[in-house]
Amino acid sequence: xxxxxxxxxxxxxAVSLPAARYTDDRAVARFAEQLANQVQGLPDVQGMGFGExxxxxxxxxxxxxxxxxxxxxxxxxxxxxxxxxxxxxFEALGMRIDGRTPAWADTNAGAGPVVVTRALARQxxxxxxxIGKGIRxxxxxxxxxxxxxxxxxxxxxxxxxxxxxxxxFPMIAVENAPLEGTPRYLEVIVxxxxxxxxxxxxxxxxxxxxxxxxxxxxxxxxxxxxxxxxMVKRTFTLILVGIASGMALLLS
Numbered sequence: 001x002x003x004x005x006x007x008x009x010x011x012x013x014a015v016s017l018p019a020a021r022y023t024d025d026r027a028v029a030r031f032a033e034q035l036a037n038q039v040q041g042l043p044d045v046q047g048m049g050f051g052e053x054x055x056x057x058x059x060x061x062x063x064x065x066x067x068x069x070x071x072x073x074x075x076x077x078x079x080x081x082x083x084x085x086x087x088x089x090f091e092a093l094g095m096r097i098d099g100r101t102p103a104w105a106d107t108n109a110g111a112g113p114v115v116v117t118r119a120l121a122r123q124x125x126x127x128x129x130x131i132g133k134g135i136r137x138x139x140x141x142x143x144x145x146x147x148x149x150x151x152x153x154x155x156x157x158x159x160x161x162x163x164x165x166x167x168x169f170p171m172i173a174v175e176n177a178p179l180e181g182t183p184r185y186l187e188v189i190v191x192x193x194x195x196x197x198x199x200x201x202x203x204x205x206x207x208x209x210x211x212x213x214x215x216x217x218x219x220x221x222x223x224x225x226x227x228x229x230x231m232v233k234r235t236f237t238l239i240l241v242g243i244a245s246g247m248a249l250l251l252s
Contacts, residue, residue, distance in 0.1 A: 003227070004117075004154035004163075005055060006094025009046075009195040010223035012054060015208060015215050017184040025182055029171040031212065032086045032186070033104055038207045039190060044200050047191040049088030051168075054187050054223070056230045058083065058156030058164055063180060065167055067124050068134040068144060080120060081156055081166040082137050084183035089168070090115065090151060092189040093223070099131045099149035102170055112145035112174035118153045120165035136177050137169060143176040145169065158230050189223075197222050 022028050032050045039048050053059065062079035090101045102113035114135055121130035134144030156164030173179045188208070192200050205217055228235075 001155070001159050002152070003056070003159065004095060004152040005223075007223040007227050008094075009192045009197070010092065010094070011190045011192060011197045011200055011204065011220070012223060012226065013188050013201070013204065013220040014218045015186050015188055016218070017186070017212075018214055019182075019184060021212075021214070022182070022184055025172045025179075028183055028186075029086065029107065031215075032171060033108075035188070035207060035211050036086070036088060038211065039204055042200070042203050042207075044193050044196065045190055046193045047088055047091040049086055049090070049092040049189045050171075050186045051085035051089045051189065052083045052183050052186065054093065054189060054226060055154035055156060055164075056158055057226060058154070058166060063138055066136050066140060069125060078123070078165075081164055082180070083166060083168050084171055084179065085115075085168045086171050086186075089189065090149075092191045094191070095154075096152045097149040099147075101149055106148075107170045107172055110172055110174055112177065113148040113170055114145040115149040115151050115168040116147055117151050117164065117166045119163045120167060121147075121150050123165060135167065137167070137179050139178075141177055143174055145174055145177060158234075159227075160234060 017028055017031060022031065036048050039045055058081050063082050065080045087102050087104050087107060090097055097115065106113050116130055125133055130147045130150050133147045135147060136144055153163035155161050156166065169179055171183060188204065190200065190204055201220060208215055208217055
């Protein structure tokens with residue numbers, strides 16, 4: 001199957017921003033942008049981004065989304081995966097986008113740039129382009145986020161599962177269009193030029209600590225390890241089948 005992203009040469013680690021210091025979306029976005037500026041200056045860094053989760057582990061709770069389109073009956077009770085991501089997320093993961101990816105300028109201005117997956121675009125706007133369409137999360141209202149890009153489909157719960165319709169909202173919520181919660185738990189995603197992730201990881205950790213020593217760092221791994229972990233049940237089953245087959249051959 002197509003993963004929808006490029007797992008090679010990508011390092012991830014999680015940070016948890018203390019609520020007492022990062023009280024709102026703008027404080028979190030400011031941390032993310034400052035860290036991105038520091039890390040992108042490292043010699044081996046090709047790209048960097050942040051997101052609440054990475055595929056194929058999009059296990060966050062789903063929520064309702066509304067659009068300016070005429071409501072379609074099959075979407076009336078749909079619950080869609082919604083994530084908050086920062087500029088650079090799609091580039092760091094190697095996700096191909098039709099349209100464009102969000103930039104810090106329109107994120108900080110509260111313009112509400114949004115990316116949706118192809119699966120969701122097909123559901124919400126069949127036979128037409130999703131670019132420029134209005135969408136919002138969680139509740140009705142007259143203020144809309146705008147779709148600026150459509151991402152390749154990803155699978156949020158393993159590669160043996162169907163594609164996951166998802167919306168990638170910006171770090172900073174649009175005025176009069178609130179999003180659920182403040183994204184204080186973030187995956188830091190760094191794409192290496194050389195693939196030497198073991199050498200790159202200490203420099204990224206050091207940049208985080210220099211920016212804010214109170215921010216804990218956890219769950220350091222490569223995206224290839226993320227992919228392998230998502231397939232562990234299927235791999236284990238196949239190993240058992242292989243052992244059973246070997247025993248049957250030996251006994252025969």
